[in-house]
Amino acid sequence: MKYILTIIGLFSCCCAFGQEKIVGKWKTIDDETNKPKSIVEITEKNGIFSGKIIKLFRSPEEDQDPVCDECDPEDGRYMKKIIGMEILRDMKKSGSEYSEGTILDPNNGKIYKCKIWLEGNNLMLRGYWGPFFRTQTWVPGQ
Numbered sequence: 001m002k003y004i005l006t007i008i009g010l011f012s013c014c015c016a017f018g019q020e021k022i023v024g025k026w027k028t029i030d031d032e033t034n035k036p037k038s039i040v041e042i043t044e045k046n047g048i049f050s051g052k053i054i055k056l057f058r059s060p061e062e063d064q065d066p067v068c069d070e071c072d073p074e075d076g077r078y079m080k081k082i083i084g085m086e087i088l089r090d091m092k093k094s095g096s097e098y099s100e101g102t103i104l105d106p107n108n109g110k111i112y113k114c115k116i117w118l119e120g121n122n123l124m125l126r127g128y129w130g131p132f133f134r135t136q137t138w139v140p141g142q
Contacts, residue, residue: 020044022098022116025054026123027141031134039141042088049098051088053106070109082106091116103127 023044028037039055058064068085071078077085091101091114099115103125112127123138 020049020093021118022049022123025141026051026138028138029136031136040088040138047092049088049091049093049101050086052084052086053082054084056083066106068104068106068109070107071104072109072111075104075109075111077104077106088114 022042025039025041027039029035030037036057038053038057040051041054042049042051056064056066058066066082067079068077068082069079071080085104085106087104087106089102089104091098094100097115097117101114102111103114104111105127110129112129114125114127116123116125118124119137121140124135125138126133126135
């Protein structure tokens with residue numbers, strides 16, 4: 001009986017203090033080339049989710065520590081290093097999805113409205129520009 005109560009207590013603590021499933025590290029996969037692009041770490045603070053790039057997968061001939069020279073000069077991320085840059089901002093949970101936030105594509109400097117949701121172990125991210133959108137699949141990262 002003592003063991004059953006201990007297991008129930010541990011399970012209750014884990015449920016009460018469990019983090020959102022999207023919190024953690026995700027490997028981004030390019031939707032055009034199907035190759036890994038980066039590792040993004042998603043965090044949560046006061047119900048707001050954000051994500052920053054912590055690693056880039058670059059070919060040897062590419063700059064290994066690039067800056068966002070395509071970002072809008074009015075954006076605080078302009079000419080800042082992409083590694084460590086917050087690209088996902090202001091996401092809020094709404095049912096089984098996260099929305100109301102934005103994502104920056106540092107390759108072209110554009111900011112898109114976005115929503116994210118889980119499909120199995122993968123995170124799906126859809127960026128919107130007017131009626132157009134692109135969807136990427138992010139997989140659990142290291």
